[in-house]
Amino acid sequence: MIHVLTLTYLTPRETVLAHLAEHRAWLREHGDQGRILLSGPRPEGGAVVITADLDDTQVRDLVESDPWHKLGIASYAVLSFEGRNASPGVVTSPVPDDGVLLINVATTDDPAASVDALAAAVDHVAATADGFRGSRLLTSVEGDAIVNFAAWSSKAEFDVIFQDPEFTRRYQAFAETTTDAKFRLYRTSRIITPNR
Template sequence: MIHIINLTYLVSPEEIKEHMVAHKAWVRTHSDLGRILLSGPNDNGGATIITADLDEETLNEFIEGDPWKVHNIASFETSSFTAKNVSPGIVTTPEATPGVFLVNVATTESPESSIDALSKAVEHVSSTATGFQGSRLLTSTDGDAIINLAAWSDEDAFNKIFEDQEFLDRYNTFGETTTGAKYRLYRTSRVISPSK
Protein backbone atom coordinates (compact mmCIF):
# COMPACT_ATOMS: atom_id res chain seq x y z
CA MET A 1 0.00 0.00 0.00
CA ILE A 2 0.98 3.61 -0.60
CA HIS A 3 0.69 5.66 2.59
CA ILE A 4 -0.03 9.35 3.11
CA ILE A 5 1.32 10.44 6.47
CA ASN A 6 0.16 13.76 7.86
CA LEU A 7 2.36 15.17 10.60
CA THR A 8 0.87 17.71 13.01
CA TYR A 9 3.26 19.68 15.18
CA LEU A 10 2.80 19.22 18.93
CA VAL A 11 5.50 21.61 20.17
CA SER A 12 6.80 25.15 19.71
CA PRO A 13 8.70 26.23 16.57
CA GLU A 14 11.89 26.37 18.65
CA GLU A 15 11.59 22.68 19.61
CA ILE A 16 10.79 21.75 15.99
CA LYS A 17 13.93 23.57 14.84
CA GLU A 18 16.01 21.80 17.49
CA HIS A 19 15.21 18.42 15.90
CA MET A 20 15.02 19.56 12.24
CA VAL A 21 18.53 18.42 11.22
CA ALA A 22 17.91 14.89 12.52
CA HIS A 23 14.47 14.75 10.89
CA LYS A 24 15.86 15.93 7.52
CA ALA A 25 18.62 13.29 7.72
CA TRP A 26 15.94 10.65 8.39
CA VAL A 27 13.91 11.90 5.38
CA ARG A 28 16.94 11.80 3.09
CA THR A 29 17.95 8.30 4.24
CA HIS A 30 14.49 6.92 3.50
CA SER A 31 14.19 8.87 0.23
CA ASP A 32 17.48 7.34 -0.94
CA LEU A 33 16.17 3.89 0.05
CA GLY A 34 13.14 4.51 -2.16
CA ARG A 35 10.69 4.50 0.75
CA ILE A 36 9.66 8.17 0.50
CA LEU A 37 8.19 9.34 -2.81
CA LEU A 38 7.29 12.90 -1.77
CA SER A 39 7.58 14.95 1.39
CA GLY A 40 7.39 18.53 2.52
CA PRO A 41 5.85 21.15 4.79
CA ASN A 42 2.15 21.99 4.63
CA ASP A 43 0.98 25.57 4.06
CA ASN A 44 -1.00 25.49 7.31
CA GLY A 45 1.82 23.96 9.40
CA GLY A 46 2.87 20.38 9.85
CA ALA A 47 4.12 18.21 7.01
CA THR A 48 3.08 15.40 4.66
CA ILE A 49 4.99 12.30 3.57
CA ILE A 50 3.88 10.01 0.74
CA THR A 51 5.58 6.63 0.94
CA ALA A 52 6.36 3.95 -1.56
CA ASP A 53 4.52 0.61 -1.37
CA LEU A 54 5.28 -0.45 2.22
CA ASP A 55 3.71 -3.24 4.26
CA GLU A 56 2.21 -2.39 7.65
CA GLU A 57 5.20 -3.64 9.66
CA THR A 58 7.69 -1.65 7.59
CA LEU A 59 5.47 1.43 7.80
CA ASN A 60 5.32 1.22 11.59
CA GLU A 61 9.11 0.78 11.89
CA PHE A 62 9.57 3.64 9.45
CA ILE A 63 7.40 6.04 11.50
CA GLU A 64 8.86 4.94 14.84
CA GLY A 65 12.36 5.76 13.54
CA ASP A 66 11.58 9.41 12.74
CA PRO A 67 13.27 11.66 15.34
CA TRP A 68 10.08 13.72 15.40
CA LYS A 69 8.19 10.62 16.57
CA VAL A 70 10.93 9.61 19.00
CA HIS A 71 10.91 13.07 20.64
CA ASN A 72 7.13 13.58 20.36
CA ILE A 73 7.54 16.62 18.08
CA ALA A 74 4.59 15.67 15.85
CA SER A 75 1.63 13.32 15.69
CA PHE A 76 1.44 10.97 12.70
CA GLU A 77 -1.89 10.24 11.00
CA THR A 78 -1.87 7.79 8.10
CA SER A 79 -4.22 6.86 5.30
CA SER A 80 -3.41 4.21 2.72
CA PHE A 81 -4.39 3.28 -0.81
CA THR A 82 -3.48 0.90 -3.61
CA ALA A 83 -1.79 2.74 -6.51
CA LYS A 84 -3.57 1.76 -9.71
CA ASN A 85 -2.22 4.63 -11.84
CA VAL A 86 1.37 5.82 -11.57
CA SER A 87 3.03 8.61 -13.52
CA PRO A 88 5.92 7.27 -15.62
CA GLY A 89 9.23 7.81 -13.90
CA ILE A 90 7.84 7.29 -10.40
CA VAL A 91 8.86 4.02 -8.80
CA THR A 92 6.48 2.96 -6.03
CA THR A 93 8.42 -0.03 -4.71
CA PRO A 94 11.56 0.43 -2.64
CA GLU A 95 12.87 -3.03 -3.55
CA ALA A 96 14.17 -4.17 -6.93
CA THR A 97 11.41 -5.47 -9.21
CA PRO A 98 11.33 -6.94 -12.73
CA GLY A 99 10.02 -3.55 -13.91
CA VAL A 100 11.99 -1.67 -16.55
CA PHE A 101 12.14 1.84 -17.93
CA LEU A 102 12.36 2.42 -21.65
CA VAL A 103 14.48 5.43 -22.58
CA ASN A 104 14.13 6.07 -26.31
CA VAL A 105 16.16 9.06 -27.54
CA ALA A 106 15.56 10.41 -31.04
CA THR A 107 17.15 13.34 -32.82
CA THR A 108 14.86 15.35 -35.05
CA GLU A 109 14.58 18.50 -37.12
CA SER A 110 10.85 18.69 -36.39
CA PRO A 111 10.11 17.89 -32.74
CA GLU A 112 6.38 18.59 -33.15
CA SER A 113 6.08 16.06 -36.00
CA SER A 114 8.14 13.50 -34.09
CA ILE A 115 6.10 13.91 -30.90
CA ASP A 116 2.83 13.63 -32.86
CA ALA A 117 3.97 10.45 -34.62
CA LEU A 118 5.41 8.89 -31.46
CA SER A 119 2.23 9.77 -29.55
CA LYS A 120 0.21 7.69 -32.03
CA ALA A 121 2.47 4.68 -31.47
CA VAL A 122 2.39 5.07 -27.67
CA GLU A 123 -1.39 5.62 -27.60
CA HIS A 124 -1.80 2.32 -29.46
CA VAL A 125 0.45 0.59 -26.93
CA SER A 126 -1.47 2.15 -24.03
CA SER A 127 -4.72 0.58 -25.23
CA THR A 128 -3.39 -2.83 -26.29
CA ALA A 129 -0.23 -3.87 -24.43
CA THR A 130 -0.27 -5.77 -21.17
CA GLY A 131 2.44 -4.53 -18.82
CA PHE A 132 2.57 -0.97 -20.17
CA GLN A 133 2.53 1.41 -17.18
CA GLY A 134 2.68 4.79 -18.87
CA SER A 135 4.89 7.06 -20.91
CA ARG A 136 6.25 10.58 -20.69
CA LEU A 137 7.32 12.26 -23.96
CA LEU A 138 9.98 14.94 -23.53
CA THR A 139 11.36 17.54 -25.95
CA SER A 140 14.87 18.91 -25.47
CA THR A 141 15.09 22.60 -24.61
CA ASP A 142 16.98 23.29 -27.84
CA GLY A 143 14.36 21.36 -29.86
CA ASP A 144 16.64 18.89 -31.64
CA ALA A 145 15.78 15.73 -29.69
CA ILE A 146 12.90 13.95 -27.99
CA ILE A 147 12.75 11.21 -25.39
CA ASN A 148 10.13 8.61 -24.64
CA LEU A 149 10.41 7.62 -20.97
CA ALA A 150 8.08 4.66 -20.46
CA ALA A 151 7.53 2.27 -17.58
CA TRP A 152 6.91 -1.44 -18.15
CA SER A 153 6.09 -4.26 -15.74
CA ASP A 154 8.95 -6.37 -17.16
CA GLU A 155 11.21 -6.83 -20.17
CA ASP A 156 9.11 -9.62 -21.71
CA ALA A 157 6.00 -7.41 -21.75
CA PHE A 158 7.98 -4.69 -23.53
CA ASN A 159 9.38 -7.11 -26.12
CA LYS A 160 5.88 -8.35 -27.03
CA ILE A 161 4.99 -5.00 -28.61
CA PHE A 162 7.29 -5.90 -31.51
CA GLU A 163 4.85 -8.70 -32.41
CA ASP A 164 2.10 -6.11 -33.00
CA GLN A 165 2.04 -5.00 -36.66
CA GLU A 166 -0.06 -1.91 -35.94
CA PHE A 167 2.53 -0.74 -33.41
CA LEU A 168 5.38 -1.46 -35.85
CA ASP A 169 3.65 0.55 -38.59
CA ARG A 170 3.12 3.50 -36.25
CA TYR A 171 6.66 3.27 -34.89
CA ASN A 172 8.10 3.20 -38.43
CA THR A 173 6.09 6.33 -39.25
CA PHE A 174 7.65 7.94 -36.18
CA GLY A 175 11.09 6.83 -37.40
CA GLU A 176 10.55 8.71 -40.67
CA THR A 177 10.25 11.97 -38.70
CA THR A 178 13.64 11.54 -37.00
CA THR A 179 17.27 11.79 -38.00
CA GLY A 180 18.16 8.92 -35.67
CA ALA A 181 16.77 7.00 -32.71
CA LYS A 182 18.07 4.55 -30.15
CA TYR A 183 16.44 2.92 -27.15
CA ARG A 184 17.58 0.97 -24.12
CA LEU A 185 15.82 -0.62 -21.15
CA TYR A 186 16.92 0.34 -17.62
CA ARG A 187 16.34 -0.58 -14.00
CA THR A 188 16.95 1.64 -11.00
CA SER A 189 20.43 1.14 -9.53
CA ARG A 190 20.43 3.90 -6.95
CA VAL A 191 18.29 6.79 -5.76
CA ILE A 192 19.95 10.03 -4.67
CA SER A 193 17.70 12.69 -3.17
CA PRO A 194 18.52 16.39 -2.64
CA SER A 195 20.67 16.99 0.41
CA LYS A 196 19.65 20.63 0.93
Protein backbone atom coordinates in the same frame (compact mmCIF):
# COMPACT_ATOMS: atom_id res chain seq x y z
CA MET B 1 -0.18 0.04 -0.11
CA ILE B 2 0.91 3.63 -0.56
CA HIS B 3 0.63 5.70 2.61
CA VAL B 4 0.11 9.43 2.98
CA LEU B 5 1.53 10.39 6.37
CA THR B 6 0.30 13.73 7.71
CA LEU B 7 2.49 15.17 10.45
CA THR B 8 1.06 17.57 13.02
CA TYR B 9 3.51 19.50 15.18
CA LEU B 10 3.02 18.99 18.91
CA THR B 11 5.73 21.38 20.09
CA PRO B 12 6.65 25.03 19.48
CA ARG B 13 8.33 25.93 16.18
CA GLU B 14 11.68 26.42 17.93
CA THR B 15 11.67 22.75 19.00
CA VAL B 16 10.73 21.61 15.49
CA LEU B 17 13.61 23.63 14.00
CA ALA B 18 16.07 22.46 16.66
CA HIS B 19 15.58 18.86 15.49
CA LEU B 20 15.09 19.55 11.77
CA ALA B 21 18.54 18.23 10.77
CA GLU B 22 17.83 14.83 12.37
CA HIS B 23 14.43 14.64 10.66
CA ARG B 24 15.95 15.57 7.28
CA ALA B 25 18.61 12.88 7.71
CA TRP B 26 15.80 10.38 8.39
CA LEU B 27 13.94 11.55 5.26
CA ARG B 28 17.07 11.21 3.13
CA GLU B 29 17.95 7.75 4.50
CA HIS B 30 14.51 6.37 3.70
CA GLY B 31 14.29 8.28 0.42
CA ASP B 32 17.61 6.78 -0.70
CA GLN B 33 16.27 3.33 0.22
CA GLY B 34 13.14 3.90 -1.86
CA ARG B 35 10.74 3.89 1.10
CA ILE B 36 9.80 7.59 0.91
CA LEU B 37 8.69 8.95 -2.46
CA LEU B 38 7.89 12.56 -1.59
CA SER B 39 7.84 14.81 1.46
CA GLY B 40 7.53 18.43 2.43
CA PRO B 41 5.98 21.04 4.71
CA ARG B 42 2.35 22.11 4.56
CA PRO B 43 1.61 25.86 4.23
CA GLU B 44 -0.71 25.74 7.24
CA GLY B 45 1.88 23.92 9.37
CA GLY B 46 2.95 20.34 9.76
CA ALA B 47 4.21 18.19 6.92
CA VAL B 48 3.33 15.32 4.58
CA VAL B 49 5.31 12.19 3.72
CA ILE B 50 4.26 9.86 0.89
CA THR B 51 5.66 6.36 1.13
CA ALA B 52 6.47 3.73 -1.42
CA ASP B 53 4.48 0.48 -1.52
CA LEU B 54 4.90 -0.64 2.12
CA ASP B 55 2.93 -3.04 4.28
CA ASP B 56 1.42 -1.97 7.61
CA THR B 57 4.40 -3.19 9.65
CA GLN B 58 6.90 -1.39 7.41
CA VAL B 59 5.01 1.90 7.62
CA ARG B 60 4.65 1.58 11.41
CA ASP B 61 8.41 0.92 11.72
CA LEU B 62 9.11 3.88 9.42
CA VAL B 63 7.01 6.26 11.54
CA GLU B 64 8.51 4.97 14.79
CA SER B 65 12.04 5.53 13.48
CA ASP B 66 11.47 9.26 12.80
CA PRO B 67 13.33 11.37 15.38
CA TRP B 68 10.37 13.78 15.48
CA HIS B 69 8.09 10.89 16.47
CA LYS B 70 10.55 9.54 19.06
CA LEU B 71 10.92 13.00 20.66
CA GLY B 72 7.17 13.73 20.64
CA ILE B 73 7.63 16.65 18.23
CA ALA B 74 5.07 15.43 15.69
CA SER B 75 2.13 13.05 15.56
CA TYR B 76 1.27 11.04 12.46
CA ALA B 77 -2.07 10.40 10.76
CA VAL B 78 -1.93 7.64 8.15
CA LEU B 79 -4.09 7.46 5.02
CA SER B 80 -3.49 4.33 2.92
CA PHE B 81 -4.48 3.53 -0.64
CA GLU B 82 -3.72 1.02 -3.35
CA GLY B 83 -1.37 2.74 -5.79
CA ARG B 84 -2.56 1.36 -9.13
CA ASN B 85 -1.47 4.23 -11.35
CA ALA B 86 1.77 6.21 -11.25
CA SER B 87 3.34 8.74 -13.54
CA PRO B 88 6.15 7.22 -15.65
CA GLY B 89 9.40 7.29 -13.74
CA VAL B 90 7.74 7.01 -10.34
CA VAL B 91 8.80 3.65 -8.96
CA THR B 92 6.63 2.74 -5.98
CA SER B 93 8.39 -0.49 -5.00
CA PRO B 94 11.12 0.08 -2.38
CA VAL B 95 12.91 -3.08 -3.54
CA PRO B 96 13.93 -3.95 -7.10
CA ASP B 97 11.28 -5.73 -9.14
CA ASP B 98 11.06 -6.86 -12.78
CA GLY B 99 10.05 -3.38 -13.95
CA VAL B 100 12.07 -1.60 -16.61
CA LEU B 101 12.25 1.99 -17.75
CA LEU B 102 12.55 2.75 -21.45
CA ILE B 103 14.48 5.80 -22.58
CA ASN B 104 14.11 6.39 -26.31
CA VAL B 105 16.10 9.37 -27.65
CA ALA B 106 15.56 10.66 -31.18
CA THR B 107 17.05 13.60 -33.02
CA THR B 108 14.72 15.42 -35.36
CA ASP B 109 14.35 18.43 -37.63
CA ASP B 110 10.61 18.58 -36.89
CA PRO B 111 9.94 17.93 -33.18
CA ALA B 112 6.18 18.53 -33.45
CA ALA B 113 5.82 15.89 -36.19
CA SER B 114 8.05 13.47 -34.27
CA VAL B 115 6.11 13.91 -31.03
CA ASP B 116 2.79 13.42 -32.86
CA ALA B 117 4.04 10.28 -34.60
CA LEU B 118 5.53 8.80 -31.45
CA ALA B 119 2.38 9.68 -29.49
CA ALA B 120 0.35 7.67 -32.02
CA ALA B 121 2.57 4.62 -31.40
CA VAL B 122 2.43 5.07 -27.62
CA ASP B 123 -1.35 5.61 -27.65
CA HIS B 124 -1.68 2.23 -29.40
CA VAL B 125 0.53 0.61 -26.75
CA ALA B 126 -1.48 2.28 -23.96
CA ALA B 127 -4.68 0.75 -25.35
CA THR B 128 -3.37 -2.74 -26.11
CA ALA B 129 -0.18 -3.74 -24.29
CA ASP B 130 0.01 -5.68 -21.03
CA GLY B 131 2.54 -4.36 -18.56
CA PHE B 132 2.61 -0.79 -19.90
CA ARG B 133 2.71 1.61 -16.94
CA GLY B 134 2.78 4.92 -18.80
CA SER B 135 4.91 7.22 -20.91
CA ARG B 136 6.17 10.77 -20.86
CA LEU B 137 7.23 12.44 -24.12
CA LEU B 138 9.79 15.24 -23.81
CA THR B 139 11.16 17.75 -26.29
CA SER B 140 14.66 19.18 -25.84
CA VAL B 141 14.94 22.85 -24.99
CA GLU B 142 16.86 23.31 -28.24
CA GLY B 143 14.04 21.63 -30.19
CA ASP B 144 16.33 19.16 -31.93
CA ALA B 145 15.50 16.00 -29.99
CA ILE B 146 12.64 14.19 -28.31
CA VAL B 147 12.71 11.60 -25.54
CA ASN B 148 10.17 8.92 -24.69
CA PHE B 149 10.42 7.95 -21.04
CA ALA B 150 8.17 4.93 -20.40
CA ALA B 151 7.67 2.40 -17.61
CA TRP B 152 6.96 -1.32 -18.07
CA SER B 153 6.19 -4.11 -15.61
CA SER B 154 8.83 -6.34 -17.20
CA LYS B 155 11.24 -6.60 -20.12
CA ALA B 156 9.28 -9.59 -21.45
CA GLU B 157 6.08 -7.51 -21.66
CA PHE B 158 8.00 -4.70 -23.38
CA ASP B 159 9.47 -7.12 -25.95
CA VAL B 160 5.98 -8.31 -26.95
CA ILE B 161 5.07 -4.94 -28.51
CA PHE B 162 7.44 -5.62 -31.42
CA GLN B 163 5.28 -8.60 -32.39
CA ASP B 164 2.30 -6.26 -32.93
CA PRO B 165 2.14 -5.18 -36.61
CA GLU B 166 0.12 -2.04 -35.81
CA PHE B 167 2.71 -0.87 -33.29
CA THR B 168 5.60 -1.57 -35.66
CA ARG B 169 3.79 0.34 -38.45
CA ARG B 170 3.26 3.33 -36.17
CA TYR B 171 6.81 3.19 -34.82
CA GLN B 172 8.16 3.11 -38.38
CA ALA B 173 6.09 6.21 -39.19
CA PHE B 174 7.71 7.87 -36.15
CA ALA B 175 11.22 6.78 -37.24
CA GLU B 176 10.63 8.43 -40.62
CA THR B 177 10.22 11.82 -38.86
CA THR B 178 13.61 11.53 -37.13
CA THR B 179 17.23 11.78 -38.18
CA ASP B 180 18.24 9.12 -35.64
CA ALA B 181 16.56 7.16 -32.85
CA LYS B 182 17.87 4.74 -30.25
CA PHE B 183 16.34 3.19 -27.14
CA ARG B 184 17.63 1.34 -24.10
CA LEU B 185 15.93 -0.33 -21.14
CA TYR B 186 17.02 0.48 -17.59
CA ARG B 187 16.48 -0.66 -14.01
CA THR B 188 17.06 1.42 -10.91
CA SER B 189 20.55 0.89 -9.50
CA ARG B 190 20.55 3.55 -6.83
CA ILE B 191 18.42 6.41 -5.54
CA ILE B 192 20.00 9.64 -4.32
CA THR B 193 17.73 12.25 -2.77
CA PRO B 194 18.53 15.95 -2.10
CA ASN B 195 20.73 16.47 0.93
CA ARG B 196 19.20 19.70 2.15
